[in-house]
Amino acid sequence: MVELAPFKPALKAGFDEVALDPAYAYAVAGGPVSLDQLARVLFAAQGCTARAWGRCLRAAPSAGATYPLQAYAIVRDVEGLEPGFYRYVSPAPFSHRLELVSTGTWEGSGAFAVVLAEVPERTTSVYGERGYMYVREEVGHASQGALLEAGALGLAAEVGEAPPGLGVRAEVKVEVGRRGARGLAREIPEGELPRPPKPKMTLEEAIVARRSVRDYSGEPVELAEVAGLLAWTLGGRLRSYPPLRGSYRVSCYVVARNVEGLKPGVYEYLPLSNSLERISAGDYARRLAYACLGQEWVARAALNVVLCARESSEIAEVEAGMVGQGLYLAATSLGLGTVAVGAFYDDEVASVLGVSERPLYVFPVGKV
Template sequence: MEVRNRTDAVIQEKRIMNPSAISYHKTTCYDRNRMRGDPLDWPNQPRVFKAYDSIEAIPLPEVDKLPEIDLWHLYFSKTTKRLESGLDLKRLSQILSISYGLTSTRSYSEQTVLYRSVASAGALYPAEIYFFAFSIDNFQPGLYHYGIKDRSLTPLRGGDDSALMSTMTDSFETQSLSAVFIISGIFFRSSWKYRDRAYRYILLDAGHLIENLALALKATGLPYAIDYDFDDGHIGHLIGFDDQKEVSLASVHVGGRSSITQKELTKSSSLSPAIIEASSVSPVETVYEDIIDIHRSGINITKQSVKDPDISSKLGLNPLEWIPISQNKVPDKKLTYSEAVLRRRSRRNFINQKLKKTTFIQLIDIVFAARAENFSVAKGYAGALSIGFLAGNIEELPPGFYLADTVNKTAGYVDFEPTTNKMAAICLNQQWLCSASVHFLFMSNLNTIDRFWGPRGYRYAMMTAGRLGHALYLGATALGLGCCGIGAFYDDEGKNILGLNQESYLLYLVAVGEVKGM
């Protein structure tokens, strides 16, 4: 396996040591006049499934039943605090297959793509799931990797690292922890196509997966907590990552029954070289220093006593008028959470049809609920992000740009100038975006993020944007609408048309509307 570092003069000149959130973001902006259009290096296309060739995997039991809970009930209900019945392999199999399972196959002339239950920029799937098993009924404690394609678990380490885990979470007593899931990102899977900009997509993709995993845990009645602030370098080392290639981004803790007695702590076994090699996904991998630098720059965790930096008030926007936009009502006709996951796809064949106001409100209610849940179950990381939308074709809502107040559940009308048509041109001329009824916008003031949390705050903002994006995908699918996430836009044009101040940027856009054939 060969590793290439980017050494061309232009890139080296630009390199910023210890970048801040805003400097990384600026370095990776798309500019209409400076797009490189390099061809993709097809012989080095990364593998999208991680394989540990020399280790025998344990097959997961078949899933005969998926949770039947309605998506709105799921979002509107409170997270369980106590585990009523134990986590076993069957339930684990159910959780893994719904949160990150294969849902569709499509053959193209050159290749077959296996699509998954969550969206991924370019279908490159940089995210992986690992978990530490502590108290899973009739299952050996240890560290495992989840194999998506063959639905199996590969044991990476034996033993019980719950002592270590107790340093990672303050959400549950160590004695009542069933498992801890770790979501990772493999850099080259995404940077193969998106180069230095890929860190954005890796975080957004991780956010989509975290949201789906959280929903799957909630739907199966398991208590959980989400943490982005753990010693991710150390955890990566335990899992066997080469940290130039793969990093841990989030941990999801699952509570357990305190009646289960912990197995005696055993010293974890060491890792075989095959495990460390498994972070390699291509014969020749290019290391993008901007990605390594921003990730390393975010190593320090800044604890804040105040939870919310109130990003919305720092974007430089002055809404003219606020209107209520919530009804907190479960729609009559919709799919269940599981049905929505199985049918979710990125749909781009929008038809220019008016979106009913009630439907729009049902959608935005999902976003409000997802953000509130994020706030309580994920330590306030959602405070790193502000939400807005471009109304294109929504009943009773004049077209234009609105800022959402997630606490009072109101929308503030900012300006009529930014239209979905203009935004489509800014999104690398993806013209089909003109026909979407609404573009949801996830924005942040990156200087505020840097001051409040340091560069690590970039992870919070981007992963939260991914999480809320996933909520929208599911809400739209459940309501029979099309939806597509958009990470490709000319960044400065985006900020300018929205009237954001110099420090603020659009981070992610999710288009929703009526589509043909749903």
């Protein structure tokens, strides 16, 4: 067993900086990394940030706090740590350790890889078949947490398929290592949206502070804050997360109710021009709340961000989770609150938006 130093926010980078210079934009190169770097990436994926209702609340949100994921690390070149396959355990706030499962070597480009094993029964026993979507979205949340933290550490990272032979049920791994050659730079067009404000906290502070927030003050959200949520996470040809299997599948819509500088209505966010295109005018919040099984926070939010996909696929659900983690951390960084809503009538949500796509997530957003 390897006890890791208790997690404490220390890095100065904000969500905006890390999202605009993502870890996946660099080739993962060889060479050792420190044990502290490994610990921070794992914490950002699955660390315990608080305790409530007799259980740990983790860095990645979970449907009904069912937490169907178990994080592992394939260690190849971490200073002071024997190569092998380790279970990551975070039993109390900011406390964490590694438990050696097996020794050996596994191919990969990074100094280590985060492996996200799935125990779907924890979630499907509560939510039935729809729980499988929630599990895949949670894989996306945790993966993006690891990617963002790797970026804050000045490391490179890439998302790929977990290797066979680990003895766990895992589809996804995040390879992390030193930065090699840089690929295409991420650029966000000026567009029609205003320049976002600076975050009120660092990325690591946001990871610790992030919660699912359902109570909002009723004050209007500024359009510049909406621009931060959307542009940092989704704006440009390259987004804050890598194109899974070579392409982006998730599209984004905004149902605005109380946004300063934006008339109530349904809008599509256009990443390539960093702009909002109105689909229909009017206040659709109450109708959207009905489509979300009457969840009142959807009706009370200043706006709702709705994620959809043109195709129904498991990889789109993982991508929606990656977007969702970005929205959570961007909102927290700006002093806003949000919560991931996955329970809704798919056809009704699509009807509110006026699209034929499949809805994957709804994020009410408001001042707190």
